[in-house]
Amino acid sequence: HRHLSRALISLMENDLSLVKHVEQFANLLSNCSSMTTLAVRASCIVDASGTYLSRLVTQNRLTLVNLDLSWNKFTATFAEESLAPVLPLCEQLTELNLSNNSLREEGFIAIVDGVVKGTTQLRTLDLSGNGVVPIIQSTKSAPIIQSIIKLQVLTSLRHLKFLDFHWTEQSILRLSRSLACVDPTVEFEETNVARGN
Numbered sequence: 001h002r003h004l005s006r007a008l009i010s011l012m013e014n015d016l017s018l019v020k021h022v023e024q025f026a027n028l029l030s031n032c033s034s035m036t037t038l039a040v041r042a043s044c045i046v047d048a049s050g051t052y053l054s055r056l057v058t059q060n061r062l063t064l065v066n067l068d069l070s071w072n073k074f075t076a077t078f079a080e081e082s083l084a085p086v087l088p089l090c091e092q093l094t095e096l097n098l099s100n101n102s103l104r105e106e107g108f109i110a111i112v113d114g115v116v117k118g119t120t121q122l123r124t125l126d127l128s129g130n131g132v133v134p135i136i137q138s139t140k141s142a143p144i145i146q147s148i149i150k151l152q153v154l155t156s157l158r159h160l161k162f163l164d165f166h167w168t169e170q171s172i173l174r175l176s177r178s179l180a181c182v183d184p185t186v187e188f189e190e191t192n193v194a195r196g197n
Helices: 019-028 047-059 076-083 104-116 143-153 169-179
Strands: 008-010 037-039 066-068 095-097 124-126 159-161 190-192
Touching: 019 047, 047 076, 076 104, 104 143
Parallel strands: 008 037, 037 066, 066 095, 095 124, 124 159, 159 190
Antiparallel strands: none
């Protein structure tokens, strides 16, 4: 376990759709407490397994630098109940990839709220492909856009991605106006927003 603890733990493109598979994976790594990278990409993981993943993240909160849970089957429930509460504990996290799940607006907002509370080293945040549909209201900014603006407190953030096919020309225009209000000292190297044709 001592050698595993510093390893890049990668279980990409495995079928972990059954909760018992994720439980076994978490139990195997139960003594790891200084993991730097956890990549469980494209493994068909569902919300019911969230408890085990959040336990792994919590165990490694002081050393975890890169967390990749992209291309799974997570919804807002996972984001709100399992991941967002432990993100503020991950002070060393620099990369978080939750792209191509089904977080929707509620999950997107929960994750942003989680990262702004403690992940001060975060440089890359990818929430693309989560079915986020910003609802633009005439009297106030949509909650999703307000959530994006909160990210300005993360002064280390350089790569922000929320590519999705649900953005409209109107919502992108509203977002660009909102981002114009962001603290000018926050310099993004890359901010990607896209809409479908």
